[in-house]
Amino acid sequence: MLKLDFHPAGRHFLQIPGPSPVPDRILRAMSYPTIDHRGPEFGALGLKVLEGIKKIFKTQQPVVIYPASGTGAWEAALSNTLSPGDHVLMFETGHFATLWKKMAESLGLKPEFLGLPGIEGWRRGVQPQMIEARLREDTQHAIKAVCVVHNETSTGVTSDIAAVRRAIDAAGHPALLLVDTISGLACADYRHDDWGVDVTVSGSQKGLMLPPGISFNAVSPKAIAAGKQAKLPRSFWDWTDIIEMNKSGYWPYTPNTNLLYGLSEALDMILGEGLDNVFARHERLAEATRRAVRAWGLEIQCADPAVYSPVLTGVMMPEGIDADAVRKTIYERFDMSLGTGLGKMKGRMFRIGHLGDCNDLTLLATLAGCEMGLKLAGVPVAASGLPAAMEWLASQPQTTSLKVAA
Numbered sequence: 176m177l178k179l180d181f182h183p184a185g186r187h188f189l190q191i192p193g194p195s196p197v198p199d200r201i202l203r204a205m206s207y208p209t210i211d212h213r214g215p216e217f218g219a220l221g222l223k224v225l226e227g228i229k230k231i232f233k234t235q236q237p238v239v240i241y242p243a244s245g246t247g248a249w250e251a252a253l254s255n256t257l258s259p260g261d262h263v264l265m266f267e268t269g270h271f272a273t274l275w276k277k278m279a280e281s282l283g284l285k286p287e288f289l290g291l292p293g294i295e296g297w298r299r300g301v302q303p304q305m306i307e308a309r310l311r312e313d314t315q316h317a318i319k320a321v322c323v324v325h326n327e328t329s330t331g332v333t334s335d336i337a338a339v340r341r342a343i344d345a346a347g348h349p350a351l352l353l354v355d356t357i358s359g360l361a362c363a364d365y366r367h368d369d370w371g372v373d374v375t376v377s378g379s380q381k382g383l384m385l386p387p388g389i390s391f392n393a394v395s396p397k398a399i400a401a402g403k404q405a406k407l408p409r410s411f412w413d414w415t416d417i418i419e420m421n422k423s424g425y426w427p428y429t430p431n432t433n434l435l436y437g438l439s440e441a442l443d444m445i446l447g448e449g450l451d452n453v454f455a456r457h458e459r460l461a462e463a464t465r466r467a468v469r470a471w472g473l474e475i476q477c478a479d480p481a482v483y484s485p486v487l488t489g490v491m492m493p494e495g496i497d498a499d500a501v502r503k504t505i506y507e508r509f510d511m512s513l514g515t516g517l518g519k520m521k522g523r524m525f526r527i528g529h530l531g532d533c534n535d536l537t538l539l540a541t542l543a544g545c546e547m548g549l550k551l552a553g554v555p556v557a558a559s560g561l562p563a564a565m566e567w568l569a570s571q572p573q574t575t576s577l578k579v580a581a
């Protein structure tokens with residue numbers, strides 16, 4: 176473990192695609208004293224966060240909050256709706272889709288992994304027409320669920336969930352739609368109800384700007400009905416008692432009180448800024464990042480501009496250059512953390528996170544650190560990316576105004 180005998184001046188730049196930096200306002204809210212989770216004060220907090228979080232998922236249905244990381248909420252989504260041996264259709268978009276598929280196998284489900292050849296799926300995201308074609312073949316309706324990742328944190332590709340819904344409907348197939356938006360929520364537009372999603376899985380440590388430790392399942396009436404027949408073993412993850420007790424703002428076990436204080440503050444911040452402003456801010460920072468990467472002469476991992484992620488940008492390294500060596504240089508020289516390449520992309524790319532509590536100047540400092548680090552690590556850089564990013568940001572109106580009245 177790295178042990179420092181000095182305090183590095185300034186703030187660490189945590190530019191991985193989650194956990195994202197936690198704003199001081201949220202850290203302070205989390206430092207309130209822990210209270211009785213069965214007392215009256217807690218009930219008010221519980222009701223506030225349970226109601227508020229629905230606005231972020233754009234749902235009128237229950238959102239279950241677990242004291243767990245996102246992986247737990249993945250398991251909850253599968254174990255509450257499916258039975259041993261059930262066939263599920265998943266799409267290979269990247270490392271996280273692969274991990275969810277492995278989990279499905281270990282729970283005794285039979286996942287089928289659709290995908291494009293090689294790493295194409297890791298560069299283009301979900302292909303709804305492939306899902307439709309596969310569901311049309313399944314005339315006996317053996318497939319019980321379609322599982323897709325909305326924002327693949329390992330690649331920087333965002334898939335079109337509304338199009339997946341249309342594909343399922345076009346095939347006339349009754350499969351449930353389960354979606355992971357662990358890194359997409361509160362960064363990219365997401366509509367649990369309008370898109371007919373049955374279970375949406377998310378987590379605290381990305382767009383919600385909280386530390387890791389709570390995760391979510393937004394559930395449709397169809398998912399709740401499926402749960403009544405689902406035979407996978409579950410106890411802690413079972414929705415039934417949680418949803419019942421949540422009606423009065425409480426949980427059947429000890430909830431994560433201080434993280435819920437943080438969630439309450441995060442909801443005030445996000446809804447105060449306005450969800451559409453939050454999405455537009457992410458889009459504009461992402462575009463500035465891509466302009467810088469192109470000016471450097473480097474390739475963006477996402478190969479289809481229609482599905483560029485507003486959350487993070489994957490930067491491919493030229494042949495023969497180890498992306499992790501570049502990250503190490505940047506960490507050691509500039510106290511900045513960037514995301515490592517995961518799974519099939521290990522060593523071939525790094526990921527720049529531009530999510531959560533990030534603004535123009537945070538992003539420019541991040542890009543400056545990347546640019547200096549690339550040069551120090553010996554990566555050929557065609558031109559400076561900073562002017563390209565700065566011109567873009569200066570040319571675009573701010574998503575929210577700090578204008579002082581005259």
Ligand code: PLP
Nearest residue numbers: 244245246271328355357358378
């Ligand atoms: N799914 C996606 C898209 C993720 O980005 C992550 C974590 O980064 C996970 C699942 C797993 O979540 P956790 O690490 O919180 O268990």
